[in-house]
Amino acid sequence: MNHEQLIKQYETIKARGKKLDMSRGKPSPEQLGTMSRLLTAVIRNDECFSETGTDCRNYGGLDGINEMKRLFGEILNVPMEQVIVGGNSSLNLMYDTVARAMLCGVREDCKPWCKYDQISFLCPVPGYDRHFAICELFGIRMINVPLLSDGPDMDLVEKLVAEDDTIKGIWCVPKYANPSGITYSDEVVRRFAQLKPAAKDFLVFWDNAYAVHELVDEEVPLADIFTLAEQYGNEDMVFYFASTSKITFPGSGVAIMAASERNLDQIRPILAKQTIGFDKINQMRHVKYFGSAAGIREHMKKHAAIMRPKFEIVDSIMHSELDGTGAAEWVNPKGGYFISLYVPDGCATAVYNEASKAGVALTKAGSTYPYGFDPRDRNLRIAPTYPSNDELRVATHVLCEAVKFAAAKKFFDLVN
Ligand SMILES: Cc1ncc(COP(=O)(O)O)c(C=O)c1O
Numbered sequence: 363m364n365h366e367q368l369i370k371q372y373e374t375i376k377a378r379g380k381k382l383d384m385s386r387g388k389p390s391p392e393q394l395g396t397m398s399r400l401l402t403a404v405i406r407n408d409e410c411f412s413e414t415g416t417d418c419r420n421y422g423g424l425d426g427i428n429e430m431k432r433l434f435g436e437i438l439n440v441p442m443e444q445v446i447v448g449g450n451s452s453l454n455l456m457y458d459t460v461a462r463a464m465l466c467g468v469r470e471d472c473k474p475w476c477k478y479d480q481i482s483f484l485c486p487v488p489g490y491d492r493h494f495a496i497c498e499l500f501g502i503r504m505i506n507v508p509l510l511s512d513g514p515d516m517d518l519v520e521k522l523v524a525e526d527d528t529i530k531g532i533w534c535v536p537k538y539a540n541p542s543g544i545t546y547s548d549e550v551v552r553r554f555a556q557l558k559p560a561a562k563d564f565l566v567f568w569d570n571a572y573a574v575h576e577l578v579d580e581e582v583p584l585a586d587i588f589t590l591a592e593q594y595g596n597e598d599m600v601f602y603f604a605s606t607s608k609i610t611f612p613g614s615g616v617a618i619m620a621a622s623e624r625n626l627d628q629i630r631p632i633l634a635k636q637t638i639g640f641d642k643i644n645q646m647r648h649v650k651y652f653g654s655a656a657g658i659r660e661h662m663k664k665h666a667a668i669m670r671p672k673f674e675i676v677d678s679i680m681h682s683e684l685d686g687t688g689a690a691e692w693v694n695p696k697g698g699y700f701i702s703l704y705v706p707d708g709c710a711t712a713v714y715n716e717a718s719k720a721g722v723a724l725t726k727a728g729s730t731y732p733y734g735f736d737p738r739d740r741n742l743r744i745a746p747t748y749p750s751n752d753e754l755r756v757a758t759h760v761l762c763e764a765v766k767f768a769a770a771k772k773f774f775d776l777v778n
Contacts, residue, residue, distance in 0.1 A: 382757035385723040387540065387699035388612060388748045393668045397610055397661075403647040410646060418642035424634055426618070430645040434618045436655035437574055438604055439586050444620045446629065449640045452605035452617040456567060457496050459601055459619070462632055463530070464500055468563035469598070469628055475502075475530055475563070484522060484532040486514040488702055488730030488741045490540045493533040493569070497732070504732035505529070509542055513550030520557065527560035531567055537584045538572035541702040541730055541743035543695025548585040555590035557599065568602045572698040574662050575608060577670050582696055588620070597622040606648060608699060609658060609665075616641075616648050672746040676701055676758050683762035689769035692744075701744040702730070709768040710739045716764035722757045 404410060410418040412427040425431075426447020435442035448455045467474045475481050482503040485494060489509065497504050505522065508515045514534070523529050534554070536546040546554075554566055568587055576582065591597045600622070606615035621629065652658050677694040680703075684690040691704040705713055710727035717724050725743040728734040744761070746754055 382722045382753050382760070383748055384745050384754075384757050384761070385725045386748070387608070387745045389608065389665070390668065390672075390748050390750065392750075393665055393747070394611065396664050396668070397651075400610055400647060400651045403651040404643055409650065410643060412642070412646070416642065418646045421638045423642055424637070424639050425630065426640065427642055427645050427649070429649040430616060431618075433649060433652065433655060433658070434604065434620075437658055438570060438602070438618075438620070440588055440602060440620045444588070444602075444622070444626065446619050446621070446626065446633070447640065447645060448617045448619060449637075450605075450607075450614055450617060450644070452569065452571065452603040452607070452619070453492055455617055455619045456493070456569065456603055458633075458636070459565070459567070460496055460500060460502075460531075462629070463563070463565070466628075466632060468530075468565060469624065472563040475500075478528065480528050481530045482526070482528045484514075484519060484529060485732050486533065486539075487732070488541055488736075488743070489533060489732075490535060490569070491725070491729040491734075493567070494732045502530075503528070506732060506737075507532075509539065509544065511544055513544070513546035516550055516553045520553065523557055523559040523561075523564060525560060529559065530561055530563060531565045533567050533569065535569050535571060536587070537570055537582065538575055538695060538698025540571065540698065541700035541725075541741075543693060543698050543700060543702060545582045545584055545697075551585035551587055552590055555587060555596055555600075556594045557596065559599070564599060566600045568600055570602065570604045571608065573604055574658055575665075575699070576662065576697045577666050577673055578696050580696065588622075598624050601625070609662065610648065610651075614644070616645055669747055671751060672749075672754055673701065675751060675754050676744060676746045679755065679758040680762060683759065684765060687766060687769065689765050699745060699747055701746065703742045703744050703765075704740050705742065705765055706769050706772055707738045707740050709765075709772055710736060710742050712768035712771065713742060713761070713764045716767055717761050720760045720764065722760045722764075724761070 412429060414428055416423045416427055430447045431442040431445040434445055464475045480503060482505055483497050484507050485504045486509040487506045494504060507518050587600055591600050602620040605617035673694060692701050714724050714727040727742060728736045730741050730743050749757060
């Protein structure tokens, strides 16, 4: 696309009054439209009974129906007995896990986190802004740990957790991480399972939000954290989270957490004070719609067919516009929802501002780091899934212009 064509397309899109939005990892309307049958997957009264006879229309069944536990258990390779089915958001379950630890302690023999002068979390960076926001809200100090191509820098993680007992947790997105797209290697997962933290109430927040979100035919395997943690007597350290937000409808899906038996014994009575139960009709809808774990995998192929071209558009335009400029680095991921873009040090905020002025919304520069502060101001999270393919082409060209402009300005400022 030449400059004139770009301006023309941009003006057309601007005339529609639409901002080009590459800021959040949301499915496109087209993707949501593929699941209209889910909306009516339960329509009759007699479809509302679970296999154990629970009436999904009524109170009861605090931790979810068996069918839903089994479905998640199968896709995540976790025993269904370890699964608690929650409401519509895994982030909510993560928040509650931190809040419970703050108020009640992680287990009966542990002091509530709020009684400590200071507690800290390790935050692999770049990472997910909403994880960091939970820490910020509770006044938990965040310590950056570099995320490498096979997972967090485990030498550093092992060292820090072993010598600092204020460190009570670490955020992990082990598969197709938000935003880097990397998947933890078997070795990294094993090292997590083997951690020897100084704090006995240290928790690994294993947020497997993108467990089945392949973009290509090849499936990237993830080692099984619970099986490994059990081998090292560390199963109480792991809290596992997932949801169907990016499988069905974000905000109207089903979320789960999984934990050891000992942890579940502590969680359930507290959960029972929070709620009489979650939305079991929605659980039943999901169960009937998918039928099985294989049904979910088949369904995800339809999503990939819609999403893959979007990632290809961004990747190919960035190659054509930015290769050889030295102004950008990125990896086209095999799954997940994001592309992590690195621009020259000190340029990410400028790219964000320039793109924003031209009507393209990116996730705010700095968001992928705790406190919104990227020490090198160089990482941007690109979310290609929401815009239409036409919008995405224009938005990516605008983004590339912004990158070149910011990099040239930095160079110009340096030499003057
Ligand atoms: C890593 C990660 N965890 C959790 C969530 C939110 O999940 P939920 O909708 O289940 O709260 C997202 C959404 O983008 C995410 O990227």
